[in-house]
Amino acid sequence: EVQLSQSGGGLVQPGGSLKLSCAESGVNLRASGMSWVRQAPGKGLEWVSTTSPSGSITYYADSVKGRFTISRDNSKNSLYLQMSRLRAGDTAFYYCVKHATTETSPSDFWGRGTLVTVSS
Amino acid sequence: SYELTQSPSVSVAPGKTATITCGGNNIGSKSVHWYQQKPGQAPVVVIYYDSDRPSGIPERISGSNSGNTATLSISRVEAGDEADYYCQVWDRDTDHWIFGGGTKLTVL
Numbered sequence: 001e002v003q004l005s006q007s008g009g010g011l012v013q014p015g016g017s018l019k020l021s022c023a024e025s026g027v028n029l030r031a032s033g034m035s036w037v038r039q040a041p042g043k044g045l046e047w048v049s050t051t052s053p054s055g056s057i058t059y060y061a062d063s064v065k066g067r068f069t070i071s072r073d074n075s076k077n078s079l080y081l082q083m084s085r086l087r088a089g090d091t092a093f094y095y096c097v098k099h100a101t102t103e104t105s106p107s108d109f110w111g112r113g114t115l116v117t118v119s120s
Numbered sequence: 121s122y123e124l125t126q127s128p129s130v131s132v133a134p135g136k137t138a139t140i141t142c143g144g145n146n147i148g149s150k151s152v153h154w155y156q157q158k159p160g161q162a163p164v165v166v167i168y169y170d171s172d173r174p175s176g177i178p179e180r181i182s183g184s185n186s187g188n189t190a191t192l193s194i195s196r197v198e199a200g201d202e203a204d205y206y207c208q209v210w211d212r213d214t215d216h217w218i219f220g221g222g223t224k225l226t227v228l
Contacts, residue, residue, distance in 0.1 A: 035217065045155070045163065045206050047217035059215045062121075095162055104210045106153040108174070110162035 002026045002109040004096045009114030016086050016118075022079040022096030022111055030054075030074040033103025036081045038092035039113070048094070049081065052103045059103070064090075086118045122211040124220035131226045132197050140223045142190040142207030150209040152190040154183055157222075158203045166205075167192060194225070202227045 008020040020036070036048040049070040050059045058070050069082040079096055096111035125143040132138040142152060152170050155163035165174055167183035170190065180195045194201050207220040 037217075037219075044204075044222040045157075045208075045219045047219060050217060059217075061216065100168075106151075106165055106168040106208070107155075107163075108165060110164070112162055 002098060004098060004109060004111035006094075006096050006111040006114040009094065009116050011117045011119065012086055013120050014087060014118055017082070017084040018086065018116060020081040020083070020094055020096075020114060020116070024077045024079075024098070029072070029077050029079070029098065032101060033099035033105065034070075034072060034079045035097040035099065035103070035107065036070060036079075037095045037097050037107075037110075038090075038116075039095070040089075040092040043092075046092070050099075050103045051079070057103065083116070086116075088118050090116060091118045092116060121214060121216070122209070122218050124207055124209065124218055126205075126207060126220040126223045128221070129224045129226065131228055133228045134197055134199065136197055138194040138197050138201070138225055140192040140194075140205050140225065142192070142220045143188055144190070144209065144218075145188060147188055147190050147209065148186045150185075150211075152183065152185050153208045154192045155206045155208065156203045157206065163206065197225075197227055199227050201225060 005023045035050040051070045055072045067085045071080045093113040095113045097107045098109040099105045100108040154167040156166045157163040170185040171183045204222045206222045
């Protein structure tokens with residue numbers, strides 16, 4: 001069974017940086033595209049970033065492009081999101097998401113989410 | 121940029137059919153996926169590629185997609201169906217995943 005374990009959330013000041021991690025223990029992720037999706041408290045889902053199975057292709061939402069970097073280490077079955085120049089508007093639950101196959105296929109498993117709070 | 125439009129809320133009595141729509145320009149040419157999110161939980165896919173059901177999703181839940189509207193239908197609605205529902209597409213023009221704003225289904 002797929003289990004996506006997320007870590008790295010917390011409180012950070014505006015302009016600061018934070019790195020989120022997502023590790024999978026049940027299935028080899030290297031055949032699946034992976035994404036980060038966020039949800040501000042009480043709001044809807046917002047796509048953040050996606051990477052191909054190999055990690056060679058990445059996509060970003062306009063709102064985070066140039067500030068966030070998605071990466072993966074398939075030898076560790078892990079996904080990361082490096083966030084920099086954080087703003088109050090980045091405050092949200094961040095979900096690690098596994099795609100069924102390629103990065104343009106639907107998501108089949110979601111992590112439980114980790115809360116990132118950007119505040120002084 | 122491509123946009124998906126969902127009604128903020130839908131209310132339905134138990135045992136009736138709930139219809140949740142997702143509007144987008146020529147959305148019928150795209151593959152639509154639907155996610156259910158219950159309070160305090162992560163989303164779960166309930167329909168993918170317009171009308172396919174993952175294993176474990178009841179046959180009461182179905183999807184269709186044509187023209188400018190994709191539809192998620194839930195027949196014989198139960199209290200446990202109360203949740204937020206989101207539609208999603210991959211926009212090839214921008215290489216972006218797009219989510220609808222979500223529809224809150226209330227079971228009366």
